[in-house]
Amino acid sequence: MSRYSSGEAEDYAPSVAAPSPKAETTPSELKIQKRMMVYSVNVNLQSKEIEAKVTEIIKLAESYGGYALQYSSNGVVQLKIPAEKLKQFLFTLKNQSQNYSEDVSAKDVTEDYTDTEIRMENALKMRVRLLDILKTAKTVEEILKVEAELNKVSESIERWEGKLKYLSSAVQLSSVQVRVLQKWEPVVQKEYKPGPLGYPFYYLYLGLGKVKDGLIWMFVQEIPKEKAEIPD
Template identity: 25%
Template sequence: MKRGIAIAGLVLLLAGCGSSTTGTEALNKAAPAREFAATGAPAFDEAMTDQAVTDRKIIKNASIDLEVADPEQAARSVARLAEQFGGFVSNESLYRDGDGVDEVTFARLQVRIPADRLTQFVDALKADAIDVRSLDMTSQDISEQYSDIEAQLSNLRAYENELRLLLTEVRDRPEAKTDDLLSVFENIRQVRGEIEQLEGRQRLFDSQVSLATVDVTLTPSEAVAPLAREGWSAGSILRQAVRGLIVALQWIASAAIWLVAFFLPVLVVILVPIGLVIWLVMWIVRRRKRSATDGGDGA
């Protein structure tokens, strides 16, 4: 409140000097006020501060891993339960792990629940499960960050209003220049961008505070897991084995073709010159030895 009064007084002072200053000069004088408005320092009196202490902004989250008989069916039950508590499922995924008779299905859900009903929702989840494998509940106090955003928004909005008044004043001056108008427009654009950015962050905080996030993992119970996977067929396994054999034979045939059509010609091209060089060297060596032997006999 005190900051808003200070900004208003400063701009009124600038307006009083409008006849002898241009729009750019006024903006230069108002720059400290703009920096003062954007600092986000507390702009509340003691009564408002006490009220902020009682109205805490808490983000609540929970993560729970439940052991259930059928994860797919349990996932549908969790979705219905979330609707009963006034929430919804924001993300859901089913995946399989293992192979053959060891293959099992898991489910993961992210649920948004009204924060004031988080504990009741978690208790209802536990009641429907065979066992609770793990449970973690956390809370984060963002009251200070939220109050800082509110202070910055209040001051920036006041500064934006004064800039618009200044724009009107510059427009009404007979000696107003285009550069002066553009300078005021640019400052308004920058302030509006900061306001929208802070408003977006404030909306995100409001969503996180009003709706708690619950990450639910549904793990199948070993006690109720089937001994054999449904749909198992000896014929299907046989077809898979035959396909595997065909793939292996195809790989061996491909390797043989590469050996005959590629590697052997390459080896011939490389080894034939090397063999000729070796044969030539050996022939020269033998010839010299023979010449040396004949010379010794003649002597």
């Protein structure tokens, strides 16, 4: 699995060129012309209004053909974004956000997809053969045995089909988790400015403060100072 740090979104694409073909290539391998990449993205950002930002993110995802799987009041949103529009979505989200950071991971599922497709094709061929055998079965015992094998093969085909659909969906729709954190503005203390009636009391307060400082200074001056001695 590959990983990309923040700011490298422009360096990846939904797929890249496939490696050079082998000497013997199966029909399934010929169907896949590109690498099948599954992208997952974790995004952290800050906003003064969490709920409003979450709504904005969901609308942005929908504008790119994506949708929200789930979201919570604490600012976590699970999104699905079309892989071909993932880069543009992240670029726009970054420009519309504060203190943005992202972590992108990529997984190559090409080999897994090809292997699953080959298994399903083999199972389909086996089912055709079993159906032919079933037509020529003469005894009840033979029929039951063939039907039992057919059930097993059919279950395998359903399993492989489900996996292929899952992998295709994961490749086509990238997973994006966005966490919106609360942004706190620093509190700035305003300079006190008294009103028209407050000025006399304000200056009286300042005057009393100066009188207090003067009395303390006089008291300190009257205290006799002891001569410091170096201990033996």
